[in-house]
Structure formats: C-alpha cells, structure tokens
Amino acid sequence: MDFEQEYQSLFTAPDPTGRRRKAIDSPYLHRKQRVHFVLFDVLPFFGTILAVALVPVFGLGWPELAACAVMWLITGFGISVGYHRLLAHRSFKTRKGLRAAFAVAGSMAGQGGVISWVAMHRRHHECADREGDFHSPQLHGGGFIGRLRGMVHAHLTWMAAHAYPNVAHYAPDLLRSPELAWINRNYYPIVIAGWLLPGLACGLVIGSWSGFLTGFLWGGMVRMFLLEQGIWSLNSFCHMWGRREFPTRDHSRNIGWMAPLIFGESWHHNHHAFPGSASFGLRWYRIDPGYWLIAALRSAGLAWDVKVPSPDQIAQRSIAATRAANYSLPLSGRQRK
C-alpha cells in the first residue's frame, strides 16, 4: 500500500499506470440517481410534514416516538459505525455477521447501497474539496453567492445527479464479500423494509391501521429526514464553518455542538486528519457516540484491532507542532515519502 493510501486509509485497488478511469458520468445513471433522490431525499421531507399535520388527527403517542428514536439510532449507527468507520475506513474489525448487520442498518438510512456509498466516500477523501469531490461546498466560486451555491450543492442538490465511482477501483475489498454484495444488490427492498417495519410494529402495538400509518410516518419518514439532515451537514457545514486543529489539504471543520445529533461525526476535521481512526472526537471528553458503541463492542469482545492515534501522534500533527517544525501550512501539498 502506498503512502497516500495508508495516510488516507483508502484501500483502493492498485492503479500502476495511473490512467484508470475512476468515475463515470452518464445520463442513464443520472436518471437512476434522480429516482433515488426523489424517493429517499425529497419524499421524507413531505412525509415529515404529513406526520406533523396528522398529529391533531391521530395523536402522537409513545409507540411512534419510540419507533422514530429506535430507527434513528439503528440507521444512524449503521451509517456512522457500519458504513463509515468499519467499511469505508476499516478502523476496527468485527465478526462477519455483525458486519453484515451494520451494512443492513446503514442501507435502511436510504443514503445509497453499501458498495456505492463506500466507493464514493473514499473518493471524497482522495479528492477532498478539489476537482472530483462529489459534494464539496468549496468549488462554486467565492463571494456570498458562490458560497451559498456551494452550500446548497453539498447539502442536497449534488445527489440529484452526480458522477458514479468505479467501484472496482474504490471498493475492491467489499466486492469480494458475498454478503456485502448481496446486501448491495438488495438495497431498495432493505430501505422499504426499514419503512414498513416501524409501521408494522406500531400497527400491532396500537392495534389499528392508523397505527401502521403513523408508525410508518414517524419511524420511516421523520427519522430518515432527521438523520439525513445530520449527515448532509457534514458535507456542507463541516466543510465551511468551525474549528481546525491540524494541517489538512481540505476545508474540513469540527462543529462540536452538532456531535450529539450526528453520532460524533461532526468532529469532521479530526476525521479528515485521522481518517483511519475509529474515534472522531480524539479526546475522552468529547461526545462521540459512534466511538462509544465501538468501545462497548470491544469490551464485549465483538470488536478488535480498534485503531486510534496515540496522544503523541495527535500532538505532533497539530498546527502548533507543525508550525514549530517549520512544515508547510494547511492546504499546501503534503510531501510524499
């Protein structure tokens, strides 16, 4: 593995000639992406409005709130711990069955099939905030208008039609797992199951068809809308505003107050500085529920080889240390070994 891959924790396939095509843009794929966008990115917004509008009609009881909370937790940990920290960056190891369960939970979030998601995320790190990054807010010009357009693109509209990564290049490890390939192929049925299950649960608990409807709306639509807003904020806000601590080549930022709302993911700058780290908070006192789950799994013997940088490594990478050592400062190219 070369330095770049090691540094970014990318795990892409070797490309000795350096000429492999890494992404494809095609009207056919754009049409499929638009369907996905309407179903899983636009529909939940209207579903949430409907859910709130129906509260005076059917009321809002603990079954719906529980369904919403439980599904938000399942899909949120599925994305943060499963898709992101386990599969895209391999920051810890776990059993096959648990890995598959994480992939199913992540699929239910409706943010893309597991192989596509991981391939796109690895490309995001490779190109971060430069040409080729699917969802950078920084490539739409300067000034207020340029920044606003960049923000809307990164938060939402990029998903309506985008380049598609060459998965054989970006996710060769996932393609070789029959379970993950199966989960990727059955992505749509899994997302729909994630809508229907909370409906079914609430329908049975409440004992009526209206219970099925409100369960579907709160456990399916509202939780999908809430989780999406959090994850999309990483692409938009966490590449625009917030604190920086390390010299990185991208515009990533830490937004601490958002951490409890998105499973610790908003320590996004830390993540770009240490992509292979299972912990995004990097300090024990920072809120990082995704890492807490990994730590709990480790205590239970279900996770091992959990990668976290030592305090020394973190201190050495800080901007102060870099400045003291007279290295080049943020955004200038990093020296290759």
Next chain:
Amino acid sequence: MSKRVVKPEDITAKCAAFIAEQLQRPVASVHLDTEFDDFGLDSALVTSMLIELEEWLGVELSPSLVFEEPTVRRLSLAISQRLLEA
C-alpha cells in the same frame, strides 16, 4: 485514433477475465450465458466493467447496455456491433 478490429471473442474474454478477477473465481467457471445478476454482480460492478471496456476499446458505452444485454455473450455481441457501426 485508428479503429481497431475487435472480435466478439476478445470482448467475451475480457469480460470473463474481469468477472473472474472481481469475484475471485476461475475464468473457466464464468459461463457466457449466465446473467450478471446470477453471478452476484450488481449494477455497481457491471458499471465498472463497462468503464474498463470503454477504456480498452476507446468508445463510449451507455451503462444501460449492461441491463439490456445482461450476459457476457449478448453484451459482447452488442458491443462488437456498435464498433462496426462506429
């Protein structure tokens, strides 16, 4: 760029080699009339195969092609047809 003459068999061999490599199985076990789906190839992976073919042949192919012609044999025929027309 000068046009190359590519026989359907060459395309077939290229596809079989790609599938065998991605799924880590012997080339001989890649049957030409099995649908991509039955190999366990999903749309993400067949799109990658198409990218590889495009690069190799120097033509543009629509990703929808692999869904219209979902076996190695049919895909290879369709592509060689397209090369002749081009």
